[in-house]
Amino acid sequence: MQDDWSLLGPLQWIRYVNKRVTVTAGKDEERRGWLLTVDPVSASLVLVDFREDGGTSVHVVMGHAVEEVQVLEEADEEMAERLRTSFLPSSSCSLDPEELRRRRGGVRSWLQKNRVPVEEEGDELKVAEVLTIRAPYGPEDCCSSNQIILDRIQRLIQNLIQTDP
Amino acid sequence: MATPVSVLRLPKGPDPNSRGFDPRSPRFIALCRTSICTSAASEADPEQLQREQHARSVLRESFLRCLLSMTDKKVQFHMHEKVKVAATFGASDIDVLNFQVSNLHTPIGVQKEALIRCQDVISFTFDA
Known part of the structure; x- marks a missing residue:
């Protein structure tokens, strides 16, 4: 799908954000999850997986190991909001x-x-x-x-x- | 009778005023091309550059927040040749070249403190 993931650049990476993707990395590793972000320095992908038991697992795939990234589906609004707030500092401003x-x-x-x-x-x-x-x-x-x-x-x-x- | 041992020369260390290794050292050239250059299109067009830099900062901020939330968590590292190790995550350097971890569970025992070279890692997993 793309020649070299780590050379795509921020404008290309950001198009994958909030999409469910399958990433092939290394020899035969495959990871699936919602793409939260791509580090613009190392091209590493952060994949979030909301498990059925309520927990959240996070997979980070190092940019240098990425072979292929495939988009599976797009996030609806609810999922996009859930992703956006997943790592925000919990103490939001609630003082009078x-x-x-x-x-x-x-x-x-x-x-x-x-x-x-x-x-x-x-x-x-x-x-x-x-x-x-x-x-x-x-x-x-x-x-x-x-x-x-x-x-x-x-x-x-x-x-x-x-x-x- | 003591046998002479060859001296292992380490790369030149970080200079005190900067944030990394000597940019001319072989280690730096091999591993640390720190900043990814702007694309050719962005260099020519200032508006495009602005957009690219904005995208870059948005992506980087959420990556840094993710790293922050990983501190003191149990992390599973998947490395080459199907090696899997677990450790407590400490920190990463800004170029994402090394991770500092504690209690690294390796196949031959537990290492109290360790640096993991990111080039050796394929992916890592933790529970948020």
């Missing part, structure tokens, strides 16, 4: 606006106390234009492409949580 405002203020003044330049932008906090902290303002809610800044701010917020839970 007042509590969020209190937390935002707490994190903001803690960062200022540590001489970190921080600004409020809507319900987000921005640090030196390179890092964003979203609600509920925990260490896992920091977002930045700069690893060093990200690490420092996450540690600072961690310290805040430890001293004042």
Whole structure:
């Protein structure tokens, strides 16, 4: 079906997402499941299989071993949603606006106390234009492409949580 | 009488400011072509490039989330020659070249800590 799976590129891989596929890999391995994603670095496929007993098994097939990928069927909306949420962090934001405002203020003044330049932008906090902290303002809610800044701010917020839970 | 032993030379290690091995070392050239280049079509067309990069980031994010959820889980590795080993997953490097695992159950015993070379793995399975 395709010459070389690992050379297809993101735009081709994404067309297989949310489809049920059979992957042939290595000499005689065959795996079936719903394709959750393809790692764009290693071309590895993540296949999810919802078992009848309610459990979920995940198969990851390494990109270098892939021989063939065959599409069996497309996901309906329900299945696509199930796939989309299968690995999302479980703690979604369920705090009331007042509590969020209190937390935002707490994190903001803690960062200022540590001489970190921080600004409020809507319900987000921005640090030196390179890092964003979203609600509920925990260490896992920091977002930045700069690893060093990200690490420092996450540690600072961690310290805040430890001293004042 | 001690017999002389030849010295095994390891590849040049990572330099302290970077994130990997020396890009000119044979190991790097053989194993770590880190970034997959953009396609030829995308290089010519900025809009196409934008779409490609978006697709790339969406795919990578859910792959990283999958790796994260695998931490501390029992993972079955299927390797070449029908070798199957089980281990507790620890981490992967960014280029997906090595996995760090604990309690690797091999046919000759349990290895407390180990690195698995991804080139040797065909697939792996875990329960989410």
